Amino acid sequence: MNFRKLQLPLLAVLAMAFCFVSAGESSAAWFDMVTTTEAQRQAIRAQPLLVRPNRPGHFYGNTVRRVHHFRHGR
Numbered sequence: 841m842n843f844r845k846l847q848l849p850l851l852a853v854l855a856m857a858f859c860f861v862s863a864g865e866s867s868a869a870w871f872d873m874v875t876t877t878e879a880q881r882q883a884i885r886a887q888p889l890l891v892r893p894n895r896p897g898h899f900y901g902n903t904v905r906r907v908h909h910f911r912h913g914r
Contacts, residue, residue, distance in 0.1 A: 876884070884892055894902045 884895075889901055890905055890908055892901060892905070894905065
């Protein structure tokens, strides 16, 4: 069996597992509020990236926060 043929599917499975585990451990209350007002968006944007709340659809910011908290603790 050639490892190179299994490399991409194995990476995909690991990425999906990471997503499911990190989603289960998320402390964000995503479902409390679906939309934000303009004032709330401005307040969120004024915060540093690492202290902003996790929000659905904000993959870059959420990923940066998860990696930071995983490496450095909360």
